[in-house]
Amino acid sequence: MNQHDDIRDLLSLAAAGALDAAEQRQVEEHLRQCAACRAELESWQRLTGALEALPTPQATVGLVERTRRQLENQIAIRGEQRTRRTLFAWLIVVGWTITFLTWPLFHWGSNLAGILDISVSETGITQVWIGYIVVTWTVTAIVAGLLGHRYRQNHEGSTI
Amino acid sequence: MMSRVADAVWGVAVSLECELTRLRSGDVEAVAALMARYQHRLYRYLLRLVRQPATAEDLFQQTWLRVMERIQKYNPQHSFEGWLFALAHNLAIDFLRRHQPESLDDPLPSGDSRVEMIAGSGPGVLEQLLARERAGWMAECVAELPVVFREVLTLRFEEEMRLEEIATVLGLPLGTVKTRLHRALKHLRHAVEEKSGVRN
Numbered sequence: 001m002n003q004h005d006d007i008r009d010l011l012s013l014a015a016a017g018a019l020d021a022a023e024q025r026q027v028e029e030h031l032r033q034c035a036a037c038r039a040e041l042e043s044w045q046r047l048t049g050a051l052e053a054l055p056t057p058q059a060t061v062g063l064v065e066r067t068r069r070q071l072e073n074q075i076a077i078r079g080e081q082r083t084r085r086t087l088f089a090w091l092i093v094v095g096w097t098i099t100f101l102t103w104p105l106f107h108w109g110s111n112l113a114g115i116l117d118i119s120v121s122e123t124g125i126t127q128v129w130i131g132y133i134v135v136t137w138t139v140t141a142i143v144a145g146l147l148g149h150r151y152r153q154n155h156e157g158s159t160i
Numbered sequence: 161m162m163s164r165v166a167d168a169v170w171g172v173a174v175s176l177e178c179e180l181t182r183l184r185s186g187d188v189e190a191v192a193a194l195m196a197r198y199q200h201r202l203y204r205y206l207l208r209l210v211r212q213p214a215t216a217e218d219l220f221q222q223t224w225l226r227v228m229e230r231i232q233k234y235n236p237q238h239s240f241e242g243w244l245f246a247l248a249h250n251l252a253i254d255f256l257r258r259h260q261p262e263s264l265d266d267p268l269p270s271g272d273s274r275v276e277m278i279a280g281s282g283p284g285v286l287e288q289l290l291a292r293e294r295a296g297w298m299a300e301c302v303a304e305l306p307v308v309f310r311e312v313l314t315l316r317f318e319e320e321m322r323l324e325e326i327a328t329v330l331g332l333p334l335g336t337v338k339t340r341l342h343r344a345l346k347h348l349r350h351a352v353e354e355k356s357g358v359r360n
Binding site for chain 2: 015018044047048050051052054055058059060066067068070071072075
């Protein structure tokens with residue numbers, strides 16, 4: 001390709017204002033002496049001018065408002081999810097705390113039984129403690145399940 | 161006059177900054193303000209990509225949901241507009257991949273030979289065509305181009321983005337954007353001429 005062809009190939013981008021400084025200079029220099037390229041550039045400029053003048057399609061009335069409502073719902077759902085997660089985390093923390101804190105209490109209880117001359121074996125205390133832990137964790141799981149169920153009901157209600 | 165323009169530009173920049181700060185704290189009013197600011201441009205961009213008003217509106221809503229989800233990841237050093245359009249671009253491309261996979265990865269359905277033919281047609285023919293029904297023709301011709309061309313044309317000529325900004329939105333190197341713009345213009349010119357039926 002000679003210089004004329006090279007420049008001609010750049011004219012579409014020149015009309016689009018997408019040339020770098022060096023290319024722009026090259027094109028301008030060539031245009032000063034080439035009428036055919038000047039005419040070609042004008043054609044490209046009409047095309048790009050028509051693109052710039054395309055009518056802007058309008059969104060339907062209320063799009064922003066609908067989107068806003070959707071965002072508000074989303075924020076409310078997220079808030080509920082955050083609350084649920086926090087609550088669940090607290091239930092776990094409380095469950096484990098009870099698990100660890102109650103063992104010394106049960107142990108102390110067995111010593112107290114010895115002092116009061118009540119016959120309770122170490123194995124019996126351990127079994128009671130394990131039973132207590134099972135009940136604690138079961139209650140925790142039921143509460144978490146009920147909270148989750150209530151959330152699902154609310155969520156389904158809001159999306160209908 | 162200049163100071164009034166500077167004040168206006170400064171005012172816009174400050175209020176955008178302010179809205180973004182409020183948005184970070186989860187203020188829905190700030191999102192509504194930003195939506196109102198960008199609604200026509202964002203909708204137009206999405207419509208040019210997907211061509212169906214209902215889908216464009218759906219993607220518009222999804223874009224703002226994503227803005228809310230990811231606003232903490234937005235770097236204020238960069239343009240909000242570029243970030244917003246990049247989110248919209250990703251959603252639209254995902255949609256098109258699912259629904260119209262053939263139009264995405266094949267930006268040159270006709271090959272270069274058709275484009276070469278354009279060089280033979282004189283500028284006078286094109287001028288006549290453009291003068292006739294410019295807007296109608298143009299909108300139809302743009303709509304018929306592959307999505308990668310429609311997108312680069314709308315970002316450059318309707319959104320008036322610089323090539324660097326377009327590269328950010330599309331996640332492409334600057335050179336690729338330039339080549340794509342060049343090809344898009346050639347294809348558009350060819351489409352305008354072909355549609356008119358005045359080609360030799």
